[in-house]
Amino acid sequence: MSTPNTVQTFAPRTMFEKVWDAHVVAEPVGEPSIIYIDLQLVHEVTSPQAFDGLRLAGRKLRRPDRHIATVDHNVPTTSVHDRLFIVDKIANAQINALRKNCAEFGIELFDTEDANQGIVHMIGPELGATKPGMTIVCGDSHTSTHGAFGALAFGIGTSEVEHVMATQTLPQDKPKTFRINVEGELPYGVTAKDIILHIIGQIGTDGATGSVIEYAGSAIRALSMEGRMTVCNMSIEAGARAGMIAPDETTFAYLKGRRFVPQGEAFDLAVEQWRALVTDEGATFDREMHIDAATLAPSVTWGTSPGMVTTITGTVPVLEDARSEADRKSFERAFEYMDLKPGMLVEDIKVDAVFVGSCTNGRIEDLRAAARVVKGYHVATTVRAMIVPGSQKVKAQAEDEGLDEVFKTAGFEWREPGCSMCLGMNPDILSPGERCASTSNRNFEGRQGRGGRTHLLSPEMAAAAAITGHLTDVREWKFDNEGAAR
Amino acid sequence: MKPINIITSTAVPLPLPNIDTDQIIPKQFLKRIERTGYEDFLFYDWRYNLDTPDHVDERKDFVLNKPEYKGSQILIAERNFGCGSSREHAAWAISQYGFLVVIAPTFADIFYSNAGKNGIILARLTEEEVQTLLAKSTANPKHLLTVNLEAQTVTDADGFSAHFDIDPFRKHCLLNGLDDIGLTLLHEDALDKFEAKHNDEFWLAPKKDEAA
Ligand code: SF4
Numbered sequence: 041m042s043t044p045n046t047v048q049t050f051a052p053r054t055m056f057e058k059v060w061d062a063h064v065v066a067e068p069v070g071e072p073s074i075i076y077i078d079l080q081l082v083h084e085v086t087s088p089q090a091f092d093g094l095r096l097a098g099r100k101l102r103r104p105d106r107h108i109a110t111v112d113h114n115v116p117t118t119s120v121h122d123r124l125f126i127v128d129k130i131a132n133a134q135i136n137a138l139r140k141n142c143a144e145f146g147i148e149l150f151d152t153e154d155a156n157q158g159i160v161h162m163i164g165p166e167l168g169a170t171k172p173g174m175t176i177v178c179g180d181s182h183t184s185t186h187g188a189f190g191a192l193a194f195g196i197g198t199s200e201v202e203h204v205m206a207t208q209t210l211p212q213d214k215p216k217t218f219r220i221n222v223e224g225e226l227p228y229g230v231t232a233k234d235i236i237l238h239i240i241g242q243i244g245t246d247g248a249t250g251s252v253i254e255y256a257g258s259a260i261r262a263l264s265m266e267g268r269m270t271v272c273n274m275s276i277e278a279g280a281r282a283g284m285i286a287p288d289e290t291t292f293a294y295l296k297g298r299r300f301v302p303q304g305e306a307f308d309l310a311v312e313q314w315r316a317l318v319t320d321e322g323a324t325f326d327r328e329m330h331i332d333a334a335t336l337a338p339s340v341t342w343g344t345s346p347g348m349v350t351t352i353t354g355t356v357p358v359l360e361d362a363r364s365e366a367d368r369k370s371f372e373r374a375f376e377y378m379d380l381k382p383g384m385l386v387e388d389i390k391v392d393a394v395f396v397g398s399c400t401n402g403r404i405e406d407l408r409a410a411a412r413v414v415k416g417y418h419v420a421t422t423v424r425a426m427i428v429p430g431s432q433k434v435k436a437q438a439e440d441e442g443l444d445e446v447f448k449t450a451g452f453e454w455r456e457p458g459c460s461m462c463l464g465m466n467p468d469i470l471s472p473g474e475r476c477a478s479t480s481n482r483n484f485e486g487r488q489g490r491g492g493r494t495h496l497l498s499p500e501m502a503a504a505a506a507i508t509g510h511l512t513d514v515r516e517w518k519f520d521n522e523g524a525a526r
Numbered sequence: 527m528k529p530i531n532i533i534t535s536t537a538v539p540l541p542l543p544n545i546d547t548d549q550i551i552p553k554q555f556l557k558r559i560e561r562t563g564y565e566d567f568l569f570y571d572w573r574y575n576l577d578t579p580d581h582v583d584e585r586k587d588f589v590l591n592k593p594e595y596k597g598s599q600i601l602i603a604e605r606n607f608g609c610g611s612s613r614e615h616a617a618w619a620i621s622q623y624g625f626l627v628v629i630a631p632t633f634a635d636i637f638y639s640n641a642g643k644n645g646i647i648l649a650r651l652t653e654e655e656v657q658t659l660l661a662k663s664t665a666n667p668k669h670l671l672t673v674n675l676e677a678q679t680v681t682d683a684d685g686f687s688a689h690f691d692i693d694p695f696r697k698h699c700l701l702n703g704l705d706d707i708g709l710t711l712l713h714e715d716a717l718d719k720f721e722a723k724h725n726d727e728f729w730l731a732p733k734k735d736e737a738a
Contacts, residue, residue: 065720066713071695074710076720088559089614096561099707130557137559198614199643199706207710209717 052320054217055286056252059192059317063175065209072211078174080204082109082147083160084138086179090202091141099206104146106208108169111135111152112159116466117428117455123152131466145205158431158457161185161399165269166433168298172287172314177204182399182481183282184275188268189295190287190317192252195276215281216326218248219319221257224333229515231409232267233401233479233498235259236274237339239331241349248280251326254319255285259333265294266405273400274481277346286318340386340511341483341496343374348483350386352501352513358382377485378493379473386511389495393476394425394506395488396499397455398462401479402430404437406499411443413503416520419451420509426453426468428460452506461488470494477505527645529703533626534672535599537663538589543604547616547637550608556615564619590623594667600627602659608637617644627673629680631656642696643706647675649690658686675701 053061063076087109094101101107114131116122126132135152142149150156156163161182164170172190177183179201186193196210203210222235240247253275260268268285275283292311295301302310337351350356356375359382362368375382380389396402396410407429419425427447429435435457438444444454461468462480470476472491479502483494495511504512555567573590575583584591601620607630608616617640620628627647641648651659662669662682672681675697681687699709710717 066716068713071709074713074717076717076724089561089618092559092561097707134557134559197640199640203707203710206707207717208721209710211706211710 052323054219054319054323054325055190055254055284055317056192056215056217056282057323059173059175059190059284060214062173063192072213074209075175075212076209077177077204078106079164079169079176080107080201081160081164081169081176081178081180081183082107082138082142082201083113083178083180084111084134085113086198086201087141088134088137089198090179090205091137091145093199093202094145094205097206101145101147101205103208107145107147107205108150108163108167109138109142109147110150110154110157110160110163111138112157112457113459113463114466115152115456115458117458117460117468120153120456123456128467153432155432155436158429158433159399159402159459161269161273162402162430162434162457165189165265165294166298166431168295168301171295171301171310172291173317177201177210181276182273184280185269185273185399187272187275187282187284188265189291190284190314192282192284193272194282216251217254218251218280218327218329219254219256219325220329220331222255222259222331222333223257224259225262226259226333226336227515229338229500229513229517230333230336231338231498231500232263232270233496234336234339235331235333236271236277237341237346237349237496238336240274240278240346241339242331243278243329245277245345245347246279247347248275248278251280253278253280253283254325255283256319257331257333259331260285261288261290263290264405265290266403269403270400270406274346277481287314338498338501338514340501341494342378342380342386342389343371344377344483344485345370345374346481346483346496348374352386352497352511352515354386356380356382356384356386356389379475387513388510390475390510391423391477391495391505392474393461393470394419394423394502395428395461395476395478395480396426396502397428397430397460398478398480399430399459400462400481401499402428402434402457404434406479407434407438407443408441410499410503411446412519413500413514413517414450414452414507415446417450417507419506422509423506424453425451425506426455426461428455428468429457431457450507463487477502477511527699527703527705527708530626530645530647530700531675532672533599533647534670535626536595536597536668537600537602537629537659537671538595538598538625539660539663540589540601540603541660541664544606544609545603546609547613550616551613551619556613561618562622564615565623568619568623592667597624599625600629600671600673601625602629602656602663604656604660605631605653607633608641609634614640614643617641617646620644621646629656629659629673642699645700645703645705647673647700648692649673649680650692651680651688651690655680655688662686 065074065076067073170186174191176186176191176193177196181195183193183195272283342356362371469489470492475493477495479499500514504514621644629649631653
């Protein structure tokens with residue numbers, strides 16, 4: 041093993057700067073820097089034209105070994121049968137194109153029924169393809185998820201996907217740095233999802249535009265890898281280029297033994313390198329922000345942008361709360377679209393559907409948390425509720441632990457892995473006017489189906505809403521007979 | 527990308543502001559898997575009668591369907607052209623239809639960057655200049671314009687002459703037919719060297735041979 045090719049410098053650097061410096065291939069004058077990309081993740085929707093572009097230009101895919109692919113956005117989640125015989129011809133053609141392209145260009149594909157299939161941002165970490173210090177891209181904005189491992193990971197457009205295929209690099213202007221310190225202990229019932237929703241509510245959906253966020257502080261360090269991924273996943277909803285969290289013992293323990301992670305002595309050497317990635321004492325950020333974890337409460341969105349956040353015991357805002365004329369207009373439009381009265385109690389909002397899943401909250405820990413709430417209860421008769429594991433691995437693990445039985449007994453649908461109702465590109469969509477408590481990441485107009493209304497929240501809160509039929513404070517929850525309260 | 531510099535062509539006038547990418551290419555075509563073949567979908571909802579089966583019936587009154595404008599390589603529109611969704615399909619449709627230049631007072635940001643990646647010259651002229659050109663091309667479909675990228679000018683034989691600004695880096699790419707990929711490949715030596723060294727850092731690459 042050689043020494044890492046970090047640039048020798050004496051000035052203290054941030055974690056982001058260390059990863060950036062180690063990937064600069066060239067810095068042409070008057071042009072963006074050319075940055076080396078260690079891993080590109082590929083899925084069916086944003087890749088076909090990129091492959092086609094390579095073919096048109098007669099170019100090779102430079103490093104097939106630095107690409108992995110899966111199918112997630114379009115796949116039905118209803119049953120294995122429906123996945124093998126996809127009714128939607130266009131979706132099927134897109135999936136078949138990915139199969140053909142992966143075979144032609146030599147990319148390893150984790151296909152529909154592969155034991156490693158899942159949402160693209162789930163399988164990178166599960167396989168250990170996502171590791172500290174890497175640069176990772178994907179034609180999907182939630183690529184920021186992988187930053188939870190101390191990787192620099194961001195979403196790109198189709199031309200850029202092709203660029204990476206052809207050159208394994210991207211021209212990039214250097215982003216700014218922004219550290220958000222969350223210090224202290226999270227109160228009972230408050231989760232990683234609540235931290236990130238609170239942050240987006242504070243800084244707004246363009247609050248971190250042009251920046252890479254480093255999440256730091258004792259509350260972040262106390263999070264599991266699953267929780268850290270939830271936080272980094274939604275960085276994009278604050279406008280950030282990427283989100284990162286320093287690797288530590290939690291990270292190393294998660295990675296150990298996974299398929300693409302070095303084994304044995306090589307692993308120990310890797311860990312040594314990874315430890316050096318943390319932000320140096322005295323390094324400066326373009327911007328810093330501090331949050332006291334003890335003041336946080338379960339968060340829920342009331343409107344049509346992830347920045348329209350309140351707490352479960354709060355109220356829908358009134359027009360006077362708007363901070364600008366533009367805000368006022370969007371509030372008015374959101375009240376109407378969401379069919380909510382200004383000033384009404386959040387807990388009085390009734391839901392018709394509950395969705396637990398997505399690359400934000402479709403991990404094993406999320407399903408365990410939801411199952412703890414559900415155990416011994418039944419879904420309200422007015423609610424249709426579904427659990428969509430983020431990956432085959434999560435599904436198998438949950439079934440091993442009997443979580444599927446807990447959900448099914450309670451009246452939840454137990455689905456096959458995929459993006460599902462997060463964006464409704466497959467058949468899982470809301471009907472016009474339907475209201476959904478969802479663990480996903482976007483509550484835009486029509487995101488989960490034309491006319492559908494979305495409230496973003498944690499898996500615990502989504503599970504509680506499924507049982508009661510309205511948004512519910514999980515801190516008051518009576519965990520049924522199991523002494524299961526945490 | 528092909529190098530591009532001087533284009534002399536008739537121009538299609540589309541005198542509307544805020545033409546968004548949904549109008550340029552509607553969403554049903556984003557599920558297609560091809561990079562090519564978007565020319566038939568350009569301005570789809572304006573171009574075809576939507577109430578006929580398969581939408582094959584061209585609307586005679588829409589400018590692209592008028593025989594006298596066929597084969598034109600320049601499109602002229604009003605301000606904020608290409609606003610809305612980021613779909614690169616909009617730039618693909620315009621270029622595959624055969625347009626090499628779009629003239630307008632302003633362009634939306636994302637469209638501006640997507641167009642550049644697809645070899646389209648975007649010429650920003652003043653409102654007055656654009657109105658003048660729209661009038662000329664409407665009155666006489668055979669009216670020829672010359673766009674000179676090197677000189678950053680739009681001229682005609684009647685003495686019209688206007689200057690446009692363009693980012694020097696983007697201009698360089700267009701003039702030399704460098705797509706971003708081509709441009710990066712100018713640094714292939716640096717890339718090869720970097721990669722040879724970088725490959726040694728085992729922890730950076732997912733390696734299939736690490737499989738248990
Ligand atoms: S789960 Fe939703 S946000 Fe995540 S990759 Fe799929 S569609 Fe995108």
